[in-house]
Amino acid sequence: MGCITHRLYGSFLDNNLWQSVRHTAIFWQLVAVAVIVAGGMWLFGNILDNLANRGIASGFSFLKSTAGFGISTSLIDFTEASSIGRAFWVGLLNTLMVSAISVVLATILGFAVGIARFSNNWLLARLAMGFVETLRNIPLLLQIFFWYFAVLRSLPGPRQSYDIAGLAYLNYRGFYIPKLEFFDGSGWSVVGIVILAVAAFCLRRHRVVPRISVVLAVLILVFLLVSASVSVPALKGFNFTGGSVLSPEFVALVIALSSYTAAFIAEIVRAGIQSVPRGQIEAADALALSAKDRMRFVVIPQALRVIVPLLTNQYLNLTKNSSLAAAIAFPDLVSVFAGTALNITGQAIEIIGITMAVYLTISLLIAFAMNAFNRSTAMRGLSTG
Amino acid sequence: MSEPVIKVEQVHKWFGSHQALAGVDLTVNAGERIVVCGPSGSGKSTLVRCMNGLETIDSGAITINQIDLSGGLTAIEQVRKSVGMVFQQFNLFPHLTVEENLCLAPTRSLGLSAYAAKERALKYLERVHIPEQAAKFPLQLSGGQQQRVAIARALCMEPKIMLFDEPTSALDPEMIKEVVDVIAELAEDGMTLVCVTHEMGLARAMADRIVFLDEGLVVEEAPPSAFFNAPKSDRTKQFLCKIL
Amino acid sequence: MSWVRENLFSSWGNTLTSCFIGFVLAWALVPFVDWAVISADWGGSKRTDCNSGGACWVYVIQRFDQFMYGFYPVSERWRVDVVGILLVVALTLFFWPRVSARLALLCWALALFFCWFLLTGGVLALPYVETRLWGGMMLTVVLTVGGLVLAFPVAILLALGRRSSLPLVRISCTAFIELWRGVPLITVLFMASVMLPLFLPDGAGVDKLLRALIGVSLFAGAYLAEVIRGGLQAILRGQYEAAAALGLGYWKTMTYVIMPQALRHVIPGLLNTIIALFKDTTLVLIIGMFDFLGIIQASLNDQEWLGLAAEGYVFAALIYWSICYSLSRLSIKVEQHSGVHRV
Ligand SMILES: Nc1ncnc2c1ncn2[C@@H]1O[C@H](COP(=O)(O)OP(=O)(O)OP(=O)(O)O)[C@@H](O)[C@H]1O
Ligand SMILES: [Mg+2]
Numbered sequence: 001m002g003c004i005t006h007r008l009y010g011s012f013l014d015n016n017l018w019q020s021v022r023h024t025a026i027f028w029q030l031v032a033v034a035v036i037v038a039g040g041m042w043l044f045g046n047i048l049d050n051l052a053n054r055g056i057a058s059g060f061s062f063l064k065s066t067a068g069f070g071i072s073t074s075l076i077d078f079t080e081a082s083s084i085g086r087a088f089w090v091g092l093l094n095t096l097m098v099s100a101i102s103v104v105l106a107t108i109l110g111f112a113v114g115i116a117r118f119s120n121n122w123l124l125a126r127l128a129m130g131f132v133e134t135l136r137n138i139p140l141l142l143q144i145f146f147w148y149f150a151v152l153r154s155l156p157g158p159r160q161s162y163d164i165a166g167l168a169y170l171n172y173r174g175f176y177i178p179k180l181e182f183f184d185g186s187g188w189s190v191v192g193i194v195i196l197a198v199a200a201f202c203l204r205r206h207r208v209v210p211r212i213s214v215v216l217a218v219l220i221l222v223f224l225l226v227s228a229s230v231s232v233p234a235l236k237g238f239n240f241t242g243g244s245v246l247s248p249e250f251v252a253l254v255i256a257l258s259s260y261t262a263a264f265i266a267e268i269v270r271a272g273i274q275s276v277p278r279g280q281i282e283a284a285d286a287l288a289l290s291a292k293d294r295m296r297f298v299v300i301p302q303a304l305r306v307i308v309p310l311l312t313n314q315y316l317n318l319t320k321n322s323s324l325a326a327a328i329a330f331p332d333l334v335s336v337f338a339g340t341a342l343n344i345t346g347q348a349i350e351i352i353g354i355t356m357a358v359y360l361t362i363s364l365l366i367a368f369a370m371n372a373f374n375r376s377t378a379m380r381g382l383s384t385g
Numbered sequence: 386m387s388e389p390v391i392k393v394e395q396v397h398k399w400f401g402s403h404q405a406l407a408g409v410d411l412t413v414n415a416g417e418r419i420v421v422c423g424p425s426g427s428g429k430s431t432l433v434r435c436m437n438g439l440e441t442i443d444s445g446a447i448t449i450n451q452i453d454l455s456g457g458l459t460a461i462e463q464v465r466k467s468v469g470m471v472f473q474q475f476n477l478f479p480h481l482t483v484e485e486n487l488c489l490a491p492t493r494s495l496g497l498s499a500y501a502a503k504e505r506a507l508k509y510l511e512r513v514h515i516p517e518q519a520a521k522f523p524l525q526l527s528g529g530q531q532q533r534v535a536i537a538r539a540l541c542m543e544p545k546i547m548l549f550d551e552p553t554s555a556l557d558p559e560m561i562k563e564v565v566d567v568i569a570e571l572a573e574d575g576m577t578l579v580c581v582t583h584e585m586g587l588a589r590a591m592a593d594r595i596v597f598l599d600e601g602l603v604v605e606e607a608p609p610s611a612f613f614n615a616p617k618s619d620r621t622k623q624f625l626c627k628i629l
Numbered sequence: 630m631s632w633v634r635e636n637l638f639s640s641w642g643n644t645l646t647s648c649f650i651g652f653v654l655a656w657a658l659v660p661f662v663d664w665a666v667i668s669a670d671w672g673g674s675k676r677t678d679c680n681s682g683g684a685c686w687v688y689v690i691q692r693f694d695q696f697m698y699g700f701y702p703v704s705e706r707w708r709v710d711v712v713g714i715l716l717v718v719a720l721t722l723f724f725w726p727r728v729s730a731r732l733a734l735l736c737w738a739l740a741l742f743f744c745w746f747l748l749t750g751g752v753l754a755l756p757y758v759e760t761r762l763w764g765g766m767m768l769t770v771v772l773t774v775g776g777l778v779l780a781f782p783v784a785i786l787l788a789l790g791r792r793s794s795l796p797l798v799r800i801s802c803t804a805f806i807e808l809w810r811g812v813p814l815i816t817v818l819f820m821a822s823v824m825l826p827l828f829l830p831d832g833a834g835v836d837k838l839l840r841a842l843i844g845v846s847l848f849a850g851a852y853l854a855e856v857i858r859g860g861l862q863a864i865l866r867g868q869y870e871a872a873a874a875l876g877l878g879y880w881k882t883m884t885y886v887i888m889p890q891a892l893r894h895v896i897p898g899l900l901n902t903i904i905a906l907f908k909d910t911t912l913v914l915i916i917g918m919f920d921f922l923g924i925i926q927a928s929l930n931d932q933e934w935l936g937l938a939a940e941g942y943v944f945a946a947l948i949y950w951s952i953c954y955s956l957s958r959l960s961i962k963v964e965q966h967s968g969v970h971r972v
Pocket of ligand 1: 400403404405423424425426427428429430431432
């Protein structure tokens with residue numbers, strides 16, 4: 001707006017005045033810079049004084065010092081003797097893991113609920129609406145507490161676990177699930193499986209060999225059979241052995257994050273579907289497409305154009321919201337680094353600075369990736385020329 | 386005379402408190418070419434949309450190829466497979482290429498293989514004279530080309546009957562002719578056609594019979610020569626005065 | 630009857646879905662209603678009065694005052710009530726068509742000062758009440774309203790700055806907005822509670838509530854700025870040209886022509902931000918403050934009332950839900966009423 005007013009001045013007033021307007025502009029910018037610099041210096045001075053008074057060290061050498069605390073869930077090796085820098089990585093990886101899993105679940109659930117709102121089954125449509133209206137009007141933190149304290153921590157002990165088909169068990173210590181264990185030296189077959197999976201994904205719509213993905217899936221299965229075994233958890237004494245365990249904190253966080261975000265995604269999906277013109281649906285009907293095909297080939301691809309940019313925001317929110325892990329002591333970045341490590345070292349400025357920088361970077365990366373995806377797919381066929 | 390393929394009997398249709406069709410009777414024989422005309426809001430679109438189940442009727446009966454349209458979803462789906470429809474606004478799928486637009490329904494609702502569908506698509510694109518546009522997206526085409534793609538898309542289902550709802554109304558004048566020509570060619574090939582249009586040139590050229598609709602009722606039915614030269618009802622005369 | 634057939638049992642798949650959902654609902658809802666209403670305990674005053682196996686609402690009833698006022702001294706709680714009534718009156722002022730926006734704003738500013746003095750006290754005959762004692766729903770409302778009021782002016786300046794033609798101003802405003810929008814609120818609160826004391830001259834201790842308020846308003850300010858920017862973008866270019874033709878300068882154009890229109894456009898977005906902020910204030914419990922959720926969470930650890938997590942959370946959810954849901958309905962109403970439809 002400023003831009004427009006200035007241009008207007010330029011067009012209707014004589015050159016001298018235009019010059020003076022430009023000078024005023026420069027003057028105000030200089031004032032702004034001066035204020036920012038002066039404020040910054042004042043704050044910086046205060047910080048130095050305060051740090052000196054309190055005897056807090058500054059700099060990043062604390063990252064190399066010994067942590068002295070343990071972490072319950074970690075994707076990489078971590079002991080009390082590891083460094084604080086390593087604790088940072090543990091926290092970051094946990095944040096990324098929780099976010100990635102929740103993003104996938106929230107997307108699936110959100111699309112399902114959003115589409116269900118258009119079901120011709122009245123009960124299903126109402127249920128979907130109830131889901132959305134309930135979840136998005138209750139604070140996420142409350143939902144996390146509910147799942148963690150009222151549900152998962154109130155489950156019975158290992159001996160009275162809920163048994164899910166003899167494969168998985170649920171009790172207050174966590175969710176025990178079967179695990180794939182690769183035999184020693186089967187690294188190559190893992191590589192093979194990954195390659196096959198990628199190939200299956202890329203070729204899933206292949207026209208010449210339509211069933212190629214089925215063949216590849218069978219191959220993957222064969223590879224798995226020769227190189228790995230499944231370890232199922234089993235009750236031994238007072239606890240389970242075998243399989244792997246998802247901690248209650250992790251499960252509560254994933255359930256709460258993905259269902260909360262799914263409610264918002266469902267609304268976005270609904271808006272996207274509603275944005276598809278009526279004529280498109282009529283054309284699909286006139287071509288005798290079934291309701292399912294109509295949704296899949298006509299409505300959803302066009303709705304995505306509206307959905308994808310808004311979805312980016314939800315993914316960003318989810319990632320930021322995963323920091324609520326701190327409230328139930330799941331060791332995510334905020335909990336481990338901005339919580340425990342900060343308490344131990346007292347180096348608030350460095351630690352909070354790093355934490356914020358990490359989230360900013362993640363935000364920028366997600367925004368960037370989604371923009372690229374958006375440009376490559378959703379705009380297909382929608383530009384003229 | 387051959388057997389009727391479309392039978393509309395005493396059809397009533399209400400939109401809330403507004404009556405769009407007030408007891409329409411119409412019989413169309415195989416190979417016949419019908420043009421439906423009438424003033425705006427007289428229920429022309431509603432009538433053709435009822436013929437492939439895009440609108441449900443409130444009373445009366447519509448039978449297409451001996452299938453009663455009130456027979457639930459399966460009946461409607463069966464009818465739609467043998468009835469093609471072309472809309473005023475084309476309604477092409479903007480996210481699919483021309484070829485994909487044409488192949489979608491044959492593969493998904495007729496169960497054709499991808500290869501067979503593609504062959505068929507090319508055949509009908511040639512029939513509407515734009516085989517070279519197969520790889521383009523609809524929004525990259527002119528209005529006339531888009532409407533011809535829409536016609537080809539309907540033809541790809543190899544329907545017995547084609548319904549047109551003002552196929553030329555959204556087109557610039559210089560594009561009308563190319564679409565009219567394509568429709569006239571279809572008419573010559575003996576396809577059963579029902580066409581809502583204000584294009585009296587098209588009506589004269591292709592119609593076996595013109596049906597004049599007003600306020601949801603068939604006011605007059607006559608071959609073009611009789612319709613234009615010796616209209617019986619006053620309302621038809623008024624209408625013709627206005628548009629000719 | 631035909632409605633039921635059409636909407637629930639129109640086909641095999643449909644019937645199956647209906648039956649399945651009906652079954653699951655019955656399986657989940659019947660025990661819940663039984664627990665929450667039919668076999669719940671309502672009367673009594675102690676944990677031992679809850680013995681029917683249903684929900685123990687006795688606990689919520691006994692604790693209700695604390696959930697609302699926190700540790701605010703019992704004899705002074707009327708002050709909170711007065712503030713509450715004032716807020717509601719001030720809120721309706723905005724939706725009163727006869728009152729000019731300028732007057733409404735003035736009333737708001739005065740009311741807020743008055744509220745702050747009434748709540749803290751220490752003047753006239755009112756005893757001083759430390760902010761440490763504030764808690765429960767009262768604290769939640771103070772954080773939401775206070776955060777919003779502090780954020781609003783900042784947001785307007787940021788929004789204008791982000792659309793400014795002066796590159797330095799534009800870049801710094803954009804960076805400032807994106808910084809707060811890119812990080813989680815919890816880190817902002819950590820920053821406010823841990824780092825803020827380091828930024829200020831030694832000895833200038835800042836009250837914990839005030840620190841949280843600063844954090845909340847920086848965060849909310851960035852989001853509000855984006856909402857307001859959306860409103861500014863909706864204003865047609867002709868308005869600027871008309872104002873310039875009348876010889877109005879930048880600030881006059883903004884104050885009298887652009888902002889009043891833009892703000893009307895953003896009311897639905899504003900209400901959505903308020904809802905989000907209201908839910909987000911729960912995060913202050915992580916930095917050790919007792920807002921509505923915080924105080925319920927804390928009371929769950931009370932030795933005399935153990936094992937009542939479900940009751941506490943259901944009650945909290947009910948309150949939060951009713952408030953957020955009403956606000957979201959209001960937002961939809963306003964949107965329909967003003968005919969402003971945004972994607
Ligand atoms: N979906 C609908 N809801 C409500 N009223 C409708 C709807 N569709 C059509 N109508 C009404 O039914 C009447 C007949 O509409 P129809 O579209 O069949 O007219 P038409 O003869 O095709 O007119 P035109 O030449 O303008 O296309 C009109 O008065 C119209 O307003
Ligand atoms: Mg029409």
